[in-house]
Amino acid sequence: MRLPAFAPHLLLASCVAIGHSFVHADEASPQTPTQWEVTELRFQVDSLADNPVDTPFSATFESESGQAISIPGFYDGDQTYCIRFTPSAAGKWTYTTASTTNALNNQSGKLTVSPATDERRGGIELDPDNDRQFQFQNGDRYYPIAFECDWLFALDAENANDIPKTRQFVDTLAENGFNQVVLNVFAYDVKWAKDDRLDTKYEYGSPKVYPFAGDNESPDHSKLNIEYFQRLDRVIEYLDQKGIAAHLMVYVWNKRVNWPEANSDADNRYFDYVVRRYQAYPNLIWDISKEALGYGHNDVTYIHGRIKRLRELDAYQRLITVHDYGYCRRFADKIDFVSVQLWQSELYHVMREVCKNIPGKPILNIEHGGYEKGPYVVFNGNYTSPEVCLERSYQCVFAGTFPTHYWQGAAWNVIVPDVTELAPADRPRLEYYRHLQTLVEKYDLGNLIAGDKRSNAGFCLHNGKGQVLYYVPKENDFLGLRLPSEVRGQTMSLTWFNPFDGTFSETTQQKIEQWPAVKVPGGDGFRILILNHPVASE
Template sequence: MVKCIPNIALLFTCPFFAFSVLFLPMICPVIVQGSETVRVADGGSLSVRQWDVIDLRFRGDEAQVRELANPVDVDLVATFQDEAGTRLSVDGFYNDGCEYIVRFTPPSSGQWSYETESSMSSLDGKTGTLVVESPQVGRRGGIVVDAKEKTRFQYESGDSYYPIAFECDWLFALDAGNESDIPVTRQFVDTLAENGFNQVVMNVFAYDVNWKKDERLTADHDYGSPSVFPFGGTNEDPDFSRLNIDYFKRLDRVIEYLDQKDIVAHLMIYVWNKRVNWPEADSEADNRYFDYVARRYQAYPNLVWDISKEALGYGHNDVGYISQRIERLREHDAYDRLVTVHDYSYCRRFVDKVDFVSVQLWSSELYGVMRKVRSDMPGKPILNIEHGGYERGPYVVFNGNYTSPEVCLERSYQCVFAGTYTTHYWQGAAWNAIIADIESLPAKVRPRLDYYRHMRTLADRFQFDQLIAGDKKSNAGFCLHDGKGKLIYYVPRECDFLGLRLKEFQGRTMSITWFNPRSGEYTESESQKIAQWPAVEVPSSDGFQVLIVQIQ
């Protein structure tokens, strides 16, 4: 029997506040904000902010819902229009009981009106108005490709977005069994945010790994084989005819908290090698799941889509299926969130179908390989989503080729200096084994996330996203520069001296500063006259260094 929710609610979520609006059927909406309650006439105006996520909740007729074979299949669309005539048609989704939601994020300020259309008469023809105020300070909208420089990202606000990503496939599972709160998720995400990460690569759902688990792995750190499941039944005994709405309600909390911490959810809709019992590809059940994910999460500004982790690596489907998924996703996503595919072979062959390119390249000489990708795909941002470095942790989960935290860092910097972006893996969080309380670990097994905090500080201070990569400005190492006198060099550990190629600045003075990417420390700046063949002595160090040159 369908249990109906007694009223309709409008729920706001953003990094700075959360409040709800209740619509009493046939009477009036009630805005609840803190201790204040403001009543407005039915169909009247509600005040919200640009780029805040708003849930317009509608109550379907109980008798009509009971008659449905599957309430998820009800068509519901709300068309929003601003005073300039801009229109946005957003799909709604079923939220259990008799409740349906249209999740809306206002793309601009001003007055927006809406009207619903639905295959269910009790949801059809609902109208209202939203008065959208300027965004809260720090709210910058969704992630887009920079219109002027298409190899870079930015926020809708125009501010730069420079991703430093972190893989955590099972992030959905940390509090999936907790009905009321997400304390473990908050603890873990807070640690990522404190260390400069602003993107998390995660699955909608994953079940378990195929490889042998470390015998030392304790149950409280193993999130594999979770009891939760996005469909009816369980992973072992699924009922694909229905979706588990509670599962998605709890996943909402994770995406929302990432949004509060200004972290992008790089959401992989499928994964083929983590023992998930998926419905048959392109079946009614498969399409229902896929469409539901698109409808439910499209409004989050902190979201980018990934069709599947390692999309073509396990024989589940072919390129035609992946292309069809992309087209289907774009049909449902009113906000045009960015789309990629966790498979370089697909991105390379169908580069026009993705908004940014995800590569998995483990080559030892990574800089040159990433420069080749950059050259081959000049009009797209490029993320090395898996460079083969899996920093070791207390448990052996998957070693890849490189486990030293220093080598993993070096490979990430090589991606950065190639003009591309990087993703970090730690074996204590990337897959089924997750240690959320990182600070409780002994120092000798604690991940060196501070290395990436230093990377974030350096990249922000010198605006790496505005620099040019690939030019030969020295006789060793790699360079990022702005073409005007700011040059940042990656200096390999092997270098004792570095010859600079600064012919256009000959006769001027340069200040040189050394940055230690492991400690985050800068040396005192020194001045040096630029001769015909300027050279600098490299300080003694236990690893690669970064040289900052600024022409005076």
């Protein structure tokens, strides 16, 4: 996407789904951005330094209530510099710019910020009242159900005018309950063999685009390709419009990317530019690198330095993780939440052990080894059945942690943007995760307690007030319950949830005996039991 050049010295733009709309900004008519939406201030200059990306530029914004934030800007091509401002509060704000370039220094203006619309809830942050959970800035709970799509940047990267394939695929994810997408800023190609049957229209490996000058084979790391990032903007913006977090991995070491030397000027320029350009997006979550320590590119000192550099440059202090469990386990104090890659068969207790070993942090199983099968074999992992992948996601949920789903038709270089093009047997069972979202929202799973044993099989979540949700394994014909002795002789209500079709059974009543047990409904697969019993008296 090439943004248009304008003659006026200062322009203000409000981010929309694709591209930006521009209006004149002047002192007599303060502009009216919206709380928690990205607004751009754009400044044109008559001349540029040899490498305009390196020109220092920032703006300090101050609200009438005294809030202040200093935001770094970035060069956006066409002799234009940009500040992206996402106001945290409604009301009047003033700003003043700072730069070593006279044309960019000491520019000032006023903004009148309107209150957030209903769908705008602010950035994602840690829940101050529950150290295992997330929330939006407005206080609403954020419960991640993640989906990995590393090459999402590539779907429309060669389309200068529109992002039809991106919209189509992101819409599919949003319709099926996913609210976080794990993606790379850039990836080049996989190292493993590719399926001979692969239809080339679904192949996005070895893209022609590149974030540096030149290309991946013959790069010029001293310069950045501004147009590449302008087109990536459209992806981040559309995810934001659809209420989906962009879990953005700045690097990836095992996808054949020709990166500059670690800690070189070119490396720092790239890293800083990504942070400057994307920090304002409220849906942004930072991930330093996919497979951060797995391929010998660097060491923990480098990752420490990247995190420190990011925190110093990100005015909005978006959440940070590292796609490497070894790093997260050893240096949990440096990250905001933990990303683990654990494939063991008995996943629930493994995830409970992670909770025990790393207290006080939300935990995302960013790869649980389940890669749902698709029309082409891309990477099989340990588990390919969509039903087994779902089981593993629910075991993460019932352990008090969060899942990430992979489908081999979208996780890596192969992406099928329109799943309806596939034969029904080849389509992913994404609706399973829409049903999971239903359960999460209906019973506020993020507010429930994990880890207690209240049955002789399966796992449970409970609210401490008489409501218990049980994960009942598919092997169970009956489930023995362990309820407080004080409620013996009273009545409990039982409702069954089918995670494969999203249906709830009729609620039934059952007297609580000394050793209460319930019969599990027939059918294949695990089930969820929602039990309510009287609260035991203190």
